Each structure stands twice: as C-alpha cells, then as structure tokens.
Amino acid sequence: MTGFDLIILTFYLVCVVTVIARAIASLFVHQIMIRFDRPFLEKQLETQQLKGAIEIDVKLEKRYNLDEFKFLELKISNKSDRELYIDWDASAAIDLEGRSHRIVRIIPGMTLDLLSPQVNSVIPxxxxLVQPIASESSLRRNSESSPLAIARTFVDFSKLKPDRKDDKKKNRSQPKxxxxxxxxxxxxxxxxxxxxTIAPRPIPLSCQFVVEPLPWTETLPWRQEKEKRK
Incomplete structure (x- = not known):
C-alpha cells in the first residue's frame, strides 16, 4: 500500500466514523415529562372550601422535546351556581428559576397586543372553559407590523440542557x-x-407542574414507538 493509498483510507475511515457518530447522536434527543400535580391544587381547594366548586385540568402530552412545550391548554369547570371570573392580568407563570411571567390567553385569529389589558374570562x-395560554416572554414579532407569535417555550428549559463542558467528566449512561x-x-x-352585600373575595390558586428529564434510554425511537402502541 502506497502512502497515497494510506491517506485515502484514513480520510475514508474518518468520514465513516463521523457519519456514524452523528447518526448515534441523533438518537439521543433530550426529552422531558411534564406532570400536573393534582394533589397540590386539591389541597388549596379544600383549604379555601372550594372543593366541588372549581375544577382545573390541563392537557399534556406524555413527553416533550425541550423546544416543544409552547403553550398550556387549560380546562376550567365552574361547578357552582354563580358566574366565575378569571383575571388574566393578575395571573402569572413562575418558571424553573422562580421568575414571574405575565400570561396571555390565545384567541384564534386574534392579533396579540401586549399593551392593552386583557379582558377577564367569564365562566357561567x-x-x-377551554383556554390555551402562553407566557408573554415566549411571544415574538417577526417585524414591527406583524402580529405576535409563539416563538419560545412556555417556560425556559435551557437549564435542563446538558453541559457540554462536563460531558467528558460524566458518564452519559448514568446521568443524575x-x-x-x-x-x-x-x-x-x-x-x-x-x-x-359582601364583595366577592379574590381566589388565588396555584397549579404546580413537575418536570422530569427522561433518561436517554427512554428517548430512543423504538422505545417511543413501543409506548405509542400501548
């Protein structure tokens, strides 16, 4: 084998290894599971003597990629005999770092304007009421004249991304x-x-969501297909 042949062979092997490495890396998609903590809410309803008067449910998928969770779809039931009002501008999302974000209700065909106060929703x-909502920080405008659109996740999940600097020090198969x-x-x-004649009292309710990063073994394509068939 000549020196030139050795160079060609080396170049070929490098290309093959690079392609294989990228193919393997594409299998390891960082995913999370988001769970609505019902007991956390039920305890508040019981404390405020509202059990059986208000019910809150949230539509969630079984798993999300880190960039997929763009909005929340709320299902709020008024089981009482009086109208129930939701003050959106007095409501907020609290992210993983404890920072507060204004929430914006999403209405089909609506041009979102963050300068105007939001009208309260009324549930007879x-x-x-089924209402999708987004956080104000997730909204972006492509140009000054274009409407706002959801461009980022509901809350910032960047802290869940693996630290590339620590990858060499940690065992990927056994992440914490x-x-x-x-x-x-x-x-x-x-x-x-x-x-x-007593004015209605404000009712603050807090919904807790549990975010669990999935181990890489759960994100493999064949594991996800198996889960869908269940």
Whole structure:
C-alpha cells in the first residue's frame, strides 16, 4: 500500500466514523415529562372550601422535546351556581428559576397586543372553559407590523440542557436526573351574590407542574414507538 493509498483510507475511515457518530447522536434527543400535580391544587381547594366548586385540568402530552412545550391548554369547570371570573392580568407563570411571567390567553385569529389589558374570562354556572395560554416572554414579532407569535417555550428549559463542558467528566449512561418545578398562579373571583352585600373575595390558586428529564434510554425511537402502541 502506497502512502497515497494510506491517506485515502484514513480520510475514508474518518468520514465513516463521523457519519456514524452523528447518526448515534441523533438518537439521543433530550426529552422531558411534564406532570400536573393534582394533589397540590386539591389541597388549596379544600383549604379555601372550594372543593366541588372549581375544577382545573390541563392537557399534556406524555413527553416533550425541550423546544416543544409552547403553550398550556387549560380546562376550567365552574361547578357552582354563580358566574366565575378569571383575571388574566393578575395571573402569572413562575418558571424553573422562580421568575414571574405575565400570561396571555390565545384567541384564534386574534392579533396579540401586549399593551392593552386583557379582558377577564367569564365562566357561567355549570359550564366549562377551554383556554390555551402562553407566557408573554415566549411571544415574538417577526417585524414591527406583524402580529405576535409563539416563538419560545412556555417556560425556559435551557437549564435542563446538558453541559457540554462536563460531558467528558460524566458518564452519559448514568446521568443524575433532577426534578424541577414551575407554577401557574391563577386569579379567580365569583360574581356577587344577590342575597349578600359582601364583595366577592379574590381566589388565588396555584397549579404546580413537575418536570422530569427522561433518561436517554427512554428517548430512543423504538422505545417511543413501543409506548405509542400501548
């Protein structure tokens, strides 16, 4: 084998190894599981004597890539005999770092304007509201004249991304998986009662969401396909 042949062979092997390495890396997509902590909310409802009057549910997927979780879809049921109001401008999202973000309700076909106050939502007695919401910090405008669009995740998950500097020091097959939390603080009030002159009291309710990074073995394509078939 000549020196030139050796150079060609070396170049070929480098290309093959690079392609294989990229193919393997593409399998390891960093994913998270987000869970709505119902007992956390139920305890507040019980403390405020609202159990059976207000129900809150959240539509969540089984897993998300770090850049997929763009908005929350709330399902709020008013089980009482009075109208229930939701004050969106008094509500907020609390991210993984404890920072507060204004939330914006999403209405189909609406041009989002963050300068104007949001109108309170009204849920009639025995009715349910399904409302998607985004955080103000996730909204971006492509140009000065274009409407706002959701461009980032509901809360910032950048701290969940692996630290490339530490990758060489850590064993990838045995990562330390931490649990994180973010919150949705909602402001409610019931309509005034016809038989009472007392002004309705504000009802603050906090929804806790548990964020669990999935181990890389759970993110492999064949594991996800197996989960879908269940």
């Amino acid at each position: 007695a025995k009715r349910t 998986l931490e649990i994180f939390y973010f919150y949705l603080s909602l402001a409610f009030r019931f309509a005034a009662s016809e038989v009472s």
